[in-house]
Amino acid sequence: MVSGLLVQDYSHDYSHWNSVKSLAQWLQEEEVPALYGVDTRMLTKIIRDKGTVLGKIEFDGQPVEISDPNQQNLVAEVSTKETVVFGRGNPIKVVAVDCGIKHNIIRLLVMRGAEVHLVPWNQDLMSLEYDGLFISNGPGDPAMAGTLIQNVRKVLESDRPQPIFGICMGNQITALAAGAQSYKLPMGNRGQNQPVLNLMTGRAFITAQNHGYGIDSGSLPAGWSPLFVNANDGTNEGIMHNTKPIFTAQFHPEAKGGPTDTEFLFDAFISMIKKGEEASIVSVMPKKVDVPQRPQVSKVLVLGSGGLSIGQAGEFDYSGSQAVKAMKEENVKTVLMNPNIASVQTNEVGTKQADSVYFLPVTPQFVTEVIKIERPDGILLSMGGQTALNCGVELFQSGVLQQYGVQVLGTPVESIMATEDRQLFADKLMEINEKMAPSIAVETVANALKAADEIGYPVMLRAAYTLGGLGSGLCNNAKKLEETARKALAMSCQILIEKSLLGWKEVEYEVVRDVADNCVTVCNMENFDPLGIHTGDSIVVAPSQTLSNEEYHMLRETAIKVVRHLGIVGECNIQYALHPSSLEYCIIEVNARLSRSSALASKATGYPLAFVAAKLALGIPLPEIKNVVSGKTTACFEPSLDYIVTKIPRWDLDRFQGMSLEIGSAMKSVGEVMAVGRTFEESIQKALRMCHPSVDGFVPRLPLKRAWGAQQDLQQDLAVPSSTRISSLAKALHDGLSVDQIHQLTAIDKWFLHKLRRITELEQHLGKFSSSTVPQDLLLKAKRDGFSDRQVGQVLGCTESEARELRLSRNIKPWVKQIDTLAAEYPAVTNYLYCTYHGQEHDLDFTDQAIMVLGCGPYHIGSSVEFDWCAVSSIRSLRQMGKRTVVINHNPETVSTDFDECDRLYFEELTLERILDITQQEGCSGSIVSVGGQIPNNLAVPLYQNGVTILGTSPLQIDRAEERSVFSTILDELGVAQAPWQALSSLEDAFAFANKVGYPCLLRPSYVLSGSAMNVVYGEEEMKRFLEEAALVSQEHPVVITKFICDAREVEMDAVAKAGKVLVHAITEHVEDAGVHSGDATLMLPTQSISQGALEKVKTATRKIAKAFEISGPFNTQFLVKGNDVMVIECNLRASRSFPFVSKTIGVDFINVATRVMVGEPLDEARLPSLENPIIPVDYVGIKASSDTLLRSSSPLARGLDSIV
Incomplete structure (x- = not known):
């Protein structure tokens, strides 16, 4: 019986195909009061810490008396008053004592051939004839049901042979009747995800539970034993008699709401009845699994994924790092193979690192060579994506693993092959009567066409043993299928033609x-x-x-x-x-x-x-x-989430000229973000902003304020999925399209569309007010629905800072909540956090000061795992120095968002608003913005202007270096050579400059990463087009035009300085001539074709720049070299993509040095590779090559996603 309902959020529009009424309607019909907008996490913590408490929902002027259910015999209140028979005529007679029986118990017994006689709770059981006795679940304190306990005790003490089965209250009644003792649990065990262990077999099960009392297993008399135990808190979950056919379960195997993992207990009960005197609990319980002996391994080879690519990104750096950490915890030596120089897992030194690292391609040939050298006795294939999996399968099939005695750990190769080979997979599913879409595996184009004719168009083509849907596609006709099949079979030996389930x-x-x-x-x-x-x-x-x-x-x-x-x-x-x-x-x-x-x-x-x-x-x-988050509970459980997570991909399709923005079955995104909120509205708006700094939320505008096309067909934009469809959805709702109309066009579930419509309606309602008239509750609702200060300011007609001041003046601030796997049921020992406006308290205290490190945000073209390496290196350096760390990042693929890397991890937006919120709440002593790439670097000046202490190089100097025209002016003053340049204020200026110095010219916007909107211009038409693009990405800063120097070499200087003095440096040379972006170029260390004279000029220019900008921290300078002439291209006062490469090649962690400089820690400068005392590899050369995402390009715009060495 439900007497009240409290929830965090309520969906006002219901739309499920099987729904008949709303929750609100049902509550009204049942006269159950309910409240939403409640901080249910706070209530859970109160109950967790104080034990189960009494409560009431009270309306103004309607006081309610609290009645204590613990003082009532609730079993007597809910039990049937007379015997009722179900399944009349069934062969097995079961007497079920009604303590508040659930209907599904009756259904399950009847379904198994029982004629169920439901009797009152106080029925004399000795006078009844039956084949089996069942004691049901029920509410309240079992000790209150004294009559029932006495009646069951008589049965137990008699020599009646009939089996007995009890559930929940039935477990407690049986135990009390046997002579054991019950007690009140502090909080009770409730929910659908309680793990229990069968003590007979060791098997674990996930169960549904709802009880506030427990049985003391230690008080069980002789002849009785615990049968089940809770895997989290060790409490009793069931008992059994050692010789009689009596057993119980404290949990609910009948749970209609799921899970049904233990429904087999009803089979066991009926089986015991059928077996009669031969019955024993051992004979009817599932047999103990024959567990193979643990593999005896002392050294394990871990295969990485190689360079990052579409469909195989930084998540494998995270998973490989976790695997190495787990192996080391078990005292197993690890050998890692991964040519990705930028990954954290390939670090040489550290307590979390592999014992040996090989920067070699993950191919059968090279893996075989490493196996010969290292002689591992185990190999892990599952941590390196498709690359590692395919390689492992080849090694297994060729007999290499068997030849060298290497065990495949985890999933057997045969099972891997059964999932990768489409036909084998279909056959495996058929064996257990499971369903795949009608499909046919083929190996030729002709057979593909034949299969499609059999199945019927449209069909989906999928390639075997590929990643990210590579080669797949929807085919509406034979021509499209033939074209797609030819491409797919060029990448894979087998393709699957399956019936299209578009719209499911x-x-x-x-x-x-x-x-x-x-x-x-x-x-x-x-x-x-x-x-x-x-x-x-x-x-x-x-x-x-x-x-x-x-x-x-x-x-x-x-x-x-x-x-x-x-x-x-x-x-x-x-x-x-x-x-x-x-x-x-x-x-x-x-x-x-x-x-x-x-x-x-x-x-x-x-x-x-x-x-x-x-x-x-x-x-x-x-x-x-162990569950490492709680430190107490088991990892054998299913997490509870009291929040909603939204992942949105990051595409960079506009980086590729002529590339369609349409998306489909082949993956195109290069990264992703993850937002956490207490409601869908809050979560998705945060995620949209995380994807791109120019996006305000769910708004009817394209990123970078790009204009909608003149010939835009909104219905077509909705019907055809694209990387900008979410913006089209916002525009459609803003323009008045209904949820039904949009659903017809998109097949997106109406639940999501209703939620998005509420965001649009709220924005329109908010727009009726100004900053001086907006009501308090409306402003709070906007913040709770994920509106940023900038978004609110735009609607109210004020600036972001004014909107921030407005909400702070009204005491509207975010609350800090924990992600803890168990929705606050157990205290978390980790600080894995997010911010929300839904709440009434913080989950933790803010006492100790820390240093904040800003992460890289989503991987995208030009910003990949290199910047995660930099952030992790900085965090680990700070912790080695004994400094507390706070990290902000929202990229789920990174190692920096692993909660045990720092003291406090905020899975949050990298925006001025959120960083100020966290800084002020945490009282951070300083922030590091120079190790996460361009996103945090762009925030340096705004944070500084808002009173945040930026560690390292002054934000004012960062601003001078990022502003192209200011930087070029300073270089002229320093006498440092650069190509002829000019700051542009008009198209005419650009034409005049180009006519003066001659084409080609290079257009360079300010404050960008990886050459975004940077283009080489060869004529006036290109000048006009590219200048418009540059102005979009650099709206607040002038665009600079420079003469493009043909046939020049490009050299990069990666360095760390302290108060303007260079402490460490490394010089790399591009294999390609200048004009290929450094992110796409192939780098060599040491340089191979640059003269000593030119190298000295590079060093001299670096000294001047470091001194002029008073650099304290990492920086990267790019130079053009033509003969002995050296010219500066640009200087970034932050870590660059090549920092991991140079650090690992010369054996000095540049970020460790930079971090010590930024926090004022002493350094042994004499041992560092200064400009005067370089470390130059003598017997090897380091080569860094980019891993292209789609195509190789001779362009200053970076298109590579990652690098290998």
């Missing part, structure tokens, strides 16, 4: 399984976009928001069934297509490895999937692994 929902589950067959689903996620868009290119929410409980558990149970059948050991991801208006579903695929979705799930839940998977690969049972 796409849902994912992350599943963990150990060798003992313990299996849990850690996270489920739902795509905002319907099927047809690669999940890497879709907006994703976690947990799912539009699934019914029935749909959620149907897919969860299927996931466990499939993973068990495939024999996965470790972590995997299963993807579904779910029909939008029925329970029909199809399995799309299973990834038997860590994936991009795994990284997102890890960060979304706080559950370290890669760390746990690595331990499972060593044969450690899941229940034995």
Whole structure:
């Protein structure tokens, strides 16, 4: 019986296909009062810390008396008053004592052939004839049901042989009747995700529970034993008689709301009845799993993913780092193979690093050579994406692993092959009657066309053994199929032609399984976009928001069934297509490895999937692994989320001339962001801003304030998925299109569209007021729905700073909440945090000062894992010095967002507003902005102007260096050579300059990363087009034009200075001539073709620049060299993409030096590679080559995503 309901958020518009009424209607009909907008996390913490408390919902003028249910015999109140029979005529007679029985218990017993006689709680049981006795669940204190305890005791003391089964209250009544003692649990065990262990078999199960009393296992008399125990708190979860057929469960195996993992207990009960006197509990319980012996390994080879690419990005640096950490914790030596110089996992020194690192391609040839040298006895294939998986399969098939005695740890190769080979996978699913879309695996174009004719167009083509949907595509006709199949078969030996399920929902589950067959689903996620868009290119929410409980558990149970059948050991991801208006579903695929979705799930839940998977690969049972967030509970559980996570991909499609903005089954995004909020509105608006600094939220404007096309067809923009469709959705709602109209065009679930419409309606309502007239509750609602200060200011007609002052004057401030895997049920020992305006208290205290490090934001063209390496290096250096660290970042693929890297991690926006909120709340002593790339660097001046202490080089100097015209003027004053230049104020100025110095010329906007909108211009038409683009990305700063020097070499100086004196440096040379962006160029260290005289000029210019800008920290200067002539291109007063490369090549961590400089720690300067005392490799050369995303380009615009060495 529900007497009141308190929730954080309420969806005012319901839209599920199976819904018949709203929750509000049901509550009114049942006369149950409810409140939303409640800080339910705060209430959970009160109950956690004080124990279960009495409460009431009271309306003004309507006082309510509190009645204590603990003082009432609630069983007597809810029990039937007379005997009722269900399943009349069934062969097995079961007497069920009604203590408040759930209907599904009756259903499950009847379904198994029982005629159920439901009797009152105080019924004399000895006088009844039955084949089995069942004691049901019920509310309240079991000790109040004294009559029932006495009646059960008589049965137990008699020699009646009939089996007895009790659930929840039935467990407590049976134990009390046997002579044990009960007690009040401080908080009770409640919810759908309570892990229990079967003490007979060691198997773990996820169960539904709702009890406030427990049984003291230590008080059980002789002849009785605990049968189940809670894996988190060790409390009793069931008992059994050692010789009689009597057993109980404290949890709910019948739970209609799920999970149904322990429904087999009803089978056990009925089986005991059927067996009669031969029955024993051992004979009817699932047999103990034959667990293989733990692999005896002392050295493990971990395969990395190589250079980052579309579909295989920084998530594998994160997963590989976690795996190495897990191995070291188990005293296993690790050998890492990964040519990605910029990754954190390839660091040579550190307690979390591998024992040996090989910068070699992850190919069978090179892996074989490393195996010969290192002789590992185990290999991990699941931490390096598709690259590592494919390589491992080849090594297995060729016999190399067997030849050298190398065990594949975790998922067996046969299981990997069954998930990667489309036909094998389809066959495996057929064995367990699971559904895939109708499909045919083929190996030729002719057979592909034949398969499509059989299935019927449209069809989806998928390639085997590929990543990021590479080669896949939707084909509406034979011509399109033939073209797509030819391309796909050039990359893969096999393709799958399957029926198109376009418009179905796409849902994912992350599943963990150990060798003992313990299996849990850690996270489920739902795509905002319907099927047809690669999940890497879709907006994703976690947990799912539009699934019914029935749909959620149907897919969860299927996931466990499939993973068990495939024999996965470790972590995997299963993807579904779910029909939008029925329970029909199809399995799309299973990834038997860590994936991009795994990284997102890890960060979304706080559950370290890669760390746990690595331990499972060593044969450690899941229940034995601790939940590192709580420090007390087991890792064998399914996290509770009291927040919503939204992931939005980051595309850079406009970087590629002529590239379509349309997205589909082949992944195009290069990075992603993750936002955390207490509501969907708050979460998605934060995520949109995280994706691009120019975006204010869910607004009807394109990024970078680009104009909508003159011939824009809004309906077409909605119907055809693209990287800008979310902006089109905002425009459509702003222009008055209805939710139904948009749903027809997009097939996006109406729940999401209703939520987005509420954001638009709120913005329109807010626009009726000014900053002086806006009501307090409306301003607070806007903040709670994710509106930023800048967004609010634009609507109210004031500046961002005025909007900030307005809300602070009204005491509207964000609350800091923890991500803790268990929704505050257990205290968290980690500080993994986010900010929200939904709340009434902070989750933690702010006492000790810390240093703030700003992360890199989403990976995009020009900003990749290099900047995460820099941030992590800085954080680790600070912690080595004993400094407390606060990190802000929102990229789920990074190592810097691993919660144990810093003291406090904020998964938050890298915006002026949020950084000021956190700085003021934390009382940070200073902030480091120079290790995260351009996003934090651009915030240096605004933060400084708002009173934030910026550590290292002065923000005023950063501003002088970033402003192209100011920087060039200073170089002229210093007498440092540069190409002829001019700051532009008009198109005419550009033409005049070009006519004076001659084409080609280079256009250079200010405050940009990776040459964004930087172009070489060869004539007037290009000048006009490119100048408009440059003005867009550099709206507040003038664009500079310089003469482009042909046939010149390019040299880079990476350095760290202290008060203008260079302490460390490294000079690299580009293989390509100048004109290829340094992010795309191939770098050589040491230089190979630059004269000593030119190198001295480079050093002299560097000295002058460091001194003039009073640099204290990292910086990078680029030079043109033609013969002995040296000219400066630009200087960035921050770490560059090449810092990891030069640091690892010469063996000096530049970021460690820079961090010590910035915080004023002493250094042994004599041992550092200064300009006068360089470290130059003698017997080797370091080469850094970029990993291109789509194409190689002779352009100053970076298009590479990552680098390898």
